[in-house]
Amino acid sequence: MFLATSIIAAILGVALAGRAALLPETGVSGTPGAYLVLVGSAAVAFAAGLLISRRLSSLGRRIILALAILIGVLTVLAAFFLMQNALLAAMTVALVALVGDGMNLNRKPAK
Amino acid sequence: MKSAPCLASILVLAALPALADQPVWGTFNGDLSATKFADVPALTPESIAGLERAWEVRTGDVADGSGDLPATVWSATPIYANETLYLGTPFYRILALDPATGAQRWAYDTGSTLEALTQPALKNRGVAYWESGAEGSCEKRVLIGTMDAKLHAVDADTGLPCTEFGVGGVLDVNQWNETNAVFPFSLLQPPTVVGDTILIGWAGKDWAYTVEPPGNLIAVDARTGALLWDTGFIPTEMIPVTGTANIWSSMSADPALGLVYVPVSSPSPNYWGGNRTDPIPLATSIAAIDIATGEVVWHFQHVHHDIWDYDTPSAPSLVDLQRDGQMVPALVQTTKQGFIFVLDRRTGTPLFPIEERPVPESDADGEQTSPTQPFPTVPEPTVDHAEMPGVWAPADALSFGQCSKDRETYRYEGLYTPPSVEGTFLFPATAGGNNWGGAAIDPRTGILYVNTSQVVQVIRLIPREDYEAEVEAATGGGPESGNEAGFYAQEGSPYGIELFEWRTDLGLPCWEPPYGTFSAYDLNSGERLYETPFGLAQQWGFYGLRAWGSPTLGGPVLTSGGVVLIGASMDNRVRALDAATGQELWSDLVAAPAVSIPAVFTHQGVDYVVWAVGGNSILKAEVADQIVAYRLGN
Numbered sequence: 001m002f003l004a005t006s007i008i009a010a011i012l013g014v015a016l017a018g019r020a021a022l023l024p025e026t027g028v029s030g031t032p033g034a035y036l037v038l039v040g041s042a043a044v045a046f047a048a049g050l051l052i053s054r055r056l057s058s059l060g061r062r063i064i065l066a067l068a069i070l071i072g073v074l075t076v077l078a079a080f081f082l083m084q085n086a087l088l089a090a091m092t093v094a095l096v097a098l099v100g101d102g103m104n105l106n107r108k109p110a111k
Numbered sequence: 112m113k114s115a116p117c118l119a120s121i122l123v124l125a126a127l128p129a130l131a132d133q134p135v136w137g138t139f140n141g142d143l144s145a146t147k148f149a150d151v152p153a154l155t156p157e158s159i160a161g162l163e164r165a166w167e168v169r170t171g172d173v174a175d176g177s178g179d180l181p182a183t184v185w186s187a188t189p190i191y192a193n194e195t196l197y198l199g200t201p202f203y204r205i206l207a208l209d210p211a212t213g214a215q216r217w218a219y220d221t222g223s224t225l226e227a228l229t230q231p232a233l234k235n236r237g238v239a240y241w242e243s244g245a246e247g248s249c250e251k252r253v254l255i256g257t258m259d260a261k262l263h264a265v266d267a268d269t270g271l272p273c274t275e276f277g278v279g280g281v282l283d284v285n286q287w288n289e290t291n292a293v294f295p296f297s298l299l300q301p302p303t304v305v306g307d308t309i310l311i312g313w314a315g316k317d318w319a320y321t322v323e324p325p326g327n328l329i330a331v332d333a334r335t336g337a338l339l340w341d342t343g344f345i346p347t348e349m350i351p352v353t354g355t356a357n358i359w360s361s362m363s364a365d366p367a368l369g370l371v372y373v374p375v376s377s378p379s380p381n382y383w384g385g386n387r388t389d390p391i392p393l394a395t396s397i398a399a400i401d402i403a404t405g406e407v408v409w410h411f412q413h414v415h416h417d418i419w420d421y422d423t424p425s426a427p428s429l430v431d432l433q434r435d436g437q438m439v440p441a442l443v444q445t446t447k448q449g450f451i452f453v454l455d456r457r458t459g460t461p462l463f464p465i466e467e468r469p470v471p472e473s474d475a476d477g478e479q480t481s482p483t484q485p486f487p488t489v490p491e492p493t494v495d496h497a498e499m500p501g502v503w504a505p506a507d508a509l510s511f512g513q514c515s516k517d518r519e520t521y522r523y524e525g526l527y528t529p530p531s532v533e534g535t536f537l538f539p540a541t542a543g544g545n546n547w548g549g550a551a552i553d554p555r556t557g558i559l560y561v562n563t564s565q566v567v568q569v570i571r572l573i574p575r576e577d578y579e580a581e582v583e584a585a586t587g588g589g590p591e592s593g594n595e596a597g598f599y600a601q602e603g604s605p606y607g608i609e610l611f612e613w614r615t616d617l618g619l620p621c622w623e624p625p626y627g628t629f630s631a632y633d634l635n636s637g638e639r640l641y642e643t644p645f646g647l648a649q650q651w652g653f654y655g656l657r658a659w660g661s662p663t664l665g666g667p668v669l670t671s672g673g674v675v676l677i678g679a680s681m682d683n684r685v686r687a688l689d690a691a692t693g694q695e696l697w698s699d700l701v702a703a704p705a706v707s708i709p710a711v712f713t714h715q716g717v718d719y720v721v722w723a724v725g726g727n728s729i730l731k732a733e734v735a736d737q738i739v740a741y742r743l744g745n
Binding site for chain 1 (some may be wrong): 652700
């Protein structure tokens with residue numbers, strides 16, 4: 001459930017970041033920062049998708065989750081400094097869901 | 112035959128400075144007093160949240176410099192006159208629009224060359240308007256200048272050329288570019304119209320050569336374009352060795368006194384003055400010129416022997432101030448140095464004490480800096496240049512101490528530290544402090560409102576023998592100069608120069624914020640009422656904190672309801688501020704930085720605020736062609 005939430009929020013983030021980067025009068029149209037959050041959102045969505053769809057080793061899962069959380073944190077920070085509030089909200093949800101999944105993972109004994 | 116309309120036009124236009132209570136916007140600065148005060152009482156701190164976009168128009172006249180055309184820089188103030196909105200574009204076209212809808216009534220194309228003849232960009236600051244007071248074709252005219260110094264006059268109702276003006280409606284101002292003509296004139300700022308006289312300044316390339324065209328003010332007849340007089344600002348005996356001291360910015364006028372007040376720029380070359388060590392009293396000055404004769408009635412030089420490019424940047428604002436229980440007709444000049452000079456506009460006498468203070472000496476070959484410079488003791492400057500801003504710790508850390516090393520390397524001993532071979536901090540930067548946007552003043556209270564940039568540049572003199580190699584190494588054969596930064600040859604002098612902002616390799620500013628502020632001053636007492644960070648800086652799309660503010664380019668307009676309307680910030684927002692506090696009340700995203708002065712007026716009972724949104728590479732590399740109009744919603 002955490003990962004599904006993360007995927008949906010991150011895909012919404014991709015749409016919002018794409019809008020910010022590509023449409024006029026967003027305040028950040030065409031800027032490197034806007035493209036950065038587009039890539040960041042897509043990376044989080046991809047990582048969450050990987051986590052939900054593939055059988056991964058425990059180590060592989062932890063590495064991908066850690067990377068996704070790191071990218072998520074950076075994307076949230078970037079969205080804040082781009083003043084893209086909707087994107088900030090979406091990626092915060094995606095990030096919280098990833099962290100929730102991580103905490104869930106830590107509670108389960110490794111098989 | 113022409114005396115009746117002539118008299119009428121004098122009466123109509125002579126009254127403009129006193130018409131602060133009329134919600135029209137007839138000149139670049141609103142009216143000839145250049146107070147940028149709009150008597151629109153409905154735009155108040157309480158109502159301004161209801162400001163809504165009424166319409167927008169894209170002109171199509173835009174270039175980012177990546178194709179065949181140079182980049183555009185568009186800073187036009189829309190003119191509201193004759194129930195029509197008139198704008199010039201950076202492709203040197205005039206657009207006449209319906210103020211209520213933005214629908215185009217007519218357009219006129221000057222056919223100007225779109226080459227950057229004198230500037231690194233295609234620039235335009237709008238149009239001027241003249242009317243005779245009589246009825247008929249070409250009794251109301253719109254005037255636009257071009258990059259190649261053609262002044263076009265067209266009928267304000269139809270957009271057709273006024274053929275009695277110049278030759279077929281076009282006056283070639285470059286015909287008077289006869290002395291040291293190393294570059295053509297450019298007419299980027301609309302001329303100033305007082306009665307039936309058109310007053311023309313021009314722009315050039317004052318960083319390129321040592322001996323250049325001497326600056327002058329040209330007066331022509333509004334009907335015919337015939338030369339009335341031509342007043343020069345370089346002493347005759349100095350003309351063989353120097354030039355410029357031109358007027359590239361807007362002017363103000365007091366028709367009752369018969370005077371036009373002109374902001375005169377620095378002599379050439381910009382950053383070395385060994386060729387011009389004799390006094391040039393009118394350079395970097397405010398000069399009061401008799402409109403009828405062209406005689407210089409008084410002048411006030413605010414930089415002696417200018418080697419910092421601290422041109423007088425804006426039209427002085429004319430306002431009456433309280434002095435010892437009496438109202439004194441005053442003139443208020445904001446400057447690139449961040450000083451506010453307050454003078455009696457009848458005589459040029461300072462209304463607050465001004466001290467001549469010692470300033471650092473130059474060690475450049477042949478240079479003879481002035482031993483003193485004028486410092487107004489009141490009001491406080493808009494830029495605190497007693498000490499340069501400190502090194503900004505985050506930038507210093509991310510550059511592994513480069514900013515700190517620079518601080519030790521480059522010279523700064525306060526304002527007017529001369530350019531040097533080792534490098535000198537230029538603070539305020541060459542764009543100011545305060546620039547062509549000038550200030551807004553409430554004529555009822557004498558309170559001045561002004562936006563200010565706090566930017567640090569480095570100016571480095573490059574010995575002539577090293578110049579070409581340094582430019583080649585740095586640019587790989589690319590263009591030498593940009594917009595207020597880059598390499599400049601100063602041909603004929605022992606030094607070329609390099610001018611750049613003090614930044615890290617990552618582009619972060621090395622100096623502590625704020626980068627821009629907004630301030631209010633009571634000009635009766637000279638007291639600063641407040642100073643607050645203004646705007647948002649932006650890099651790669653990321654915004655800085657509000658406390659950092661933004662460098663600014665463009666000017667404020669004050670409404671009688673107590674709201675300041677201003678673009679000017681590096682981010683793509685236009686804003687409304689509470690005049691009482693400077694705090695932001697409203698903003699809207701637009702297509703690029705609105706580096707312009709808005710027009711604020713009432714059309715058919717509805718109040719409008721209109722900005723030209725064009726961008727300027729001095730702030731950031733983003734251009735647009737947007738005209739955007741706002742009005743209060745229901």
